[in-house]
Amino acid sequence: MDPLPEDGESSRPRRRTRIQQRNVEAILDAALDVFSQAGFRAATLDAIAERAGLSKPNLLYYFDSKEAIHAELLDGLLDIWLDPLRALDADGDPQAQLMGYMRRKLDMSREMPRESRLFANEILQGGPRITDTLGGTLKALVDEKAAIIRGWTEAGRLAPVDPHHLIFSIWALTQHYADFEVQVRAVLGARDPFPEAETFLDTLYGRLLAPQG
Amino acid sequence: MDPLPEDGESSRPRRRTRIQQRNVEAILDAALDVFSQAGFRAATLDAIAERAGLSKPNLLYYFDSKEAIHAELLDGLLDIWLDPLRALDADGDPQAQLMGYMRRKLDMSREMPRESRLFANEILQGGPRITDTLGGTLKALVDEKAAIIRGWTEAGRLAPVDPHHLIFSIWALTQHYADFEVQVRAVLGARDPFPEAETFLDTLYGRLLAPQG
């Protein structure tokens, strides 16, 4: 019998038994490991199954297909991933808001590097499974927040900057520490990148954003 | 007969016939397409062969294995990739040197996005085929240039910044426009990212690096 019968009405992911709860969680966690390190195509169900401590047919009892696992991961993540940007508040202090956004993104890179790499892999490969979201939800959100930033600049509360590229820069700089962690650590040796990164980014955005010259 | 007999003595890649010249080039170009978009494991010899206009056995007449093609690409690229950083000159004007480095990296993202993605894929997947280089050549080069930058700062010719993270920031910001091109373009719509990016990065590093406050 179908274990997770795509509940047509309610969108609650009601998990029926505690066995399902446990196994679905284990699968998604293992899949995050594997997909984020290998990308969709190079990831194998065998690898996910092994890491989850289940047999491959057992995986496919809980999820229809490899695609379905990947899709559930991406869906669940897109929301979390954009939350910090959603929190950018037009009524707050411009510099504090942007510094806070940057710091939250850096925190996510430190605490959720697998998620960061999952997205990076997806985008690198042309984002075939999220192009809709990119041109839809994401673009809308970025445009909205860019307008807020432009407002701040025009009010003289922020140094003049291209708002879109300011946002890109925050993505690039913070996610770099997760996506290119291997490289960063190889260059830094034993040093922990993150405290240094936070100091550096504070300086960088402090100097970039302070109004006046 | 072996087409490219690993010339033991001379390190010149002397290609004997023009057929070899043409086909090896076609293979490497096709392989760059495929590897940069899919990553090593997900790339297939069939895909490379098709794009190169050759049969799969014919590919393997010119290269011993899939690994060999990938290795030749990475080898050839690592040099080119680090050239802009090598060019950073201790005797030049600090700001001009760093701005020049940043612009050259941005140019490379615009003109060699496939190469950028090839590296990104490799690093994202843990860099199994270049860990030696990362902790060796790369770390040495970065440490050397970081020392130069520190010297400039201590001489008061540059605003105080962590040199390593300054270099990371240049990598992250410039390569972002190649590696995450799909996302950037989805958000910007029809606009061409690169001219805007150059202006933005000029502003950003101008404000970050200018000595004094």
Place this chain on the structure above:
DNA sequence: TTATTGTTTGACCAACTGGTCAAGATCACG
């Protein structure tokens, strides 16, 4: 207990993948 539902697995399959090989086609040069 028993009937029902939920869970797990070994055996299996077709498609794909990297790679081999021997035979044939083509080229360069005396």
Place this chain on the structure above:
DNA sequence: CGTGATCTTGACCAGTTGGTCAAACAATAA
């Protein structure tokens, strides 16, 4: 031209991969 070297390919192979299925096993409610 002829001959040896270079180039190309169809057929093939073993290992991997996503996915199926029927049968066995476990949990649970009546």
